[in-house]
Amino acid sequence: MSTRPARWFTRLAADPVLALVFTVFSFLPFTALLGTTLGDLPKRPVDVFAVVLTLGMTLPLAVRRRWPAGSFAVVAVCFAVHESVAYPATAGTLGLLIALYSVGALQDGYRRTVAIASTVGYAVFCVVLYLRHSPNGLADFVLFYAAALAGVTIGMLVRTRRAEEVARRRLEAETAKAAERSRIARELHDVVTHHVTAMVVQSSATKYLTGSPQQVAESLDTIGDTGRRALKELRSLLSVLEATGDQPSAGKSPALDDVADLVAVIRNGGQPVELVEEGERTALPKAAGLAGYRVVQEALTNAVKYAGGHRTVVRIGYRADEVDIEVASEGAAATPDWSLSGGRGLSGLRERVQEVGGKLSAGAAADGVFRVRASIPTGSRA
Incomplete structure (x- = not known):
């Protein structure tokens, strides 16, 4: 559930509390020295009207x-009447400064109109x-206007800073969304390209196995396993795209530990693949392990497409600080067109x-x- 309505309500509720506390503070005798005055006219005794103006x-x-301009208008008129009638100083006149700040920081529309009306009223x-x-001269009036303008300017600076922060957060959110879309597109490419390629190659080879029912059955089992793997990974990706607001039920992402199964599937499809592991297996962060798995997966997919029937060797070397991966395919084209599967093959791997x-x-x-060849740090920042 969004917390924005709650925050909005909390802010609105804080203002009545501020007004109440400030009102009580204004009627305390010792706070009169804090008040703002203009005019220096002979003071008249406090009466009921003075109390009304203070309120x-x-x-x-x-x-x-909620209504910064309206609030400021009432406060400004009461202040002007209070000083014109020449009531004694009160801390309530500080409300004018708060109202000026609020107009600068919170007023959305008619800002120029409010500025012109305020200047004319002053x-x-x-x-x-x-x-x-009044014994005050032009310099006193200009100085007071400058002080009022400073209050509005402070509010405008706060408003600008707040708007910049909102824009920054929006940009960060959009950047994060774009990165997530790119990640999902890359995952879809890796999953679909590999599994579909394996299924197509396997099904094409099955028609030549009609003389061996057992081999046909094994080939069909391999196609079925490959399809189930694809569906499993696609469900995991699609769960991230569901706009339900619930936590996606993400399954286990493939990692280097799953390379052996990947090699077995490719080998069952008729591609001669050998897996060589060196050193003791090292636990990698989730993103790093997935990146290593995708390197092997994409390289094997392209080996099937461009070096079908030729020997491929997958070497994984576990070191103290990194994991080295090499997939070597014999009989491949000198510069195979890795862009045939959507333009994300080699460039997508490098980015990942x-x-x-x-x-x-x-x-x-x-x-x-x-x-x-790929080298992935065991202490990957991902």
Whole structure:
């Protein structure tokens, strides 16, 4: 469940509390020295109207977040009347500063209109003070206006910083979504290309085994196993795409430990494949183990496509700080077109390996053997 409504309600509830506390604070005798004054007119005794004006400068803060301009308008009018009538100083006049900040930080529309109306209203207020023979001069009025403008500017800076933070978070979310889409597309390519290629090759070879019912049965079993593997991995990927809000039931991702089964499936399909493991198996992070598995899977897929029937050797060397993988295919084309399966083969492998801090290279050697080499750190950052 989203927490945004709860946060919105909490913020709105905080303003009435602020207004209530500030109102009580404004009527305490010792807080009068904190008040803001303008005009320096001879003071008149406090009466009921003075109390009403003080409440008008504090209570509207309860809705400053919902209606910042309206809240500021009420506070500003009450402040102007309070100073024009010349009531004694009160801490409630500080509500004007809070209202000014709120307009700068929270007002969405009609910002220019609010600025013009406020400036005109302040000019009228200054004229009223002048007509009442206020000892303040033009410099005092300009200085007070500059202080009010500073309050609005602080609010605008906070608003800008908040907007930049929202934009940054949105950009991060979009980047994360794009990366996730790229990852899923790459996974789909690896799963579909490998398994479908294996099934096509196996089914094509089955028609030549009609003289041996046992071999036909084994071939069909291999095709069925390959299809089930593909469905299992596809279900795992599709569960991530479900927009249910629930945690996807992700199955176990393939890792280097599963390479032996992968080699067995390819071998059963008629491709002569040999697996050589050196050193003691090392536990890899999930992403690193998956990257290593995909390297072998993609290389074997292309060996079946471009070097069918020729010997392929898979070597996995477990070292203290990294795992070295090499898939060497004899009889492959010097520069096989790895883009036939969607353009993500070799480039996708290199990107995947680099993401876990490893390196990948591929190419034909002088002996005509096409080799795919990958080095993956055991302490991969992924």
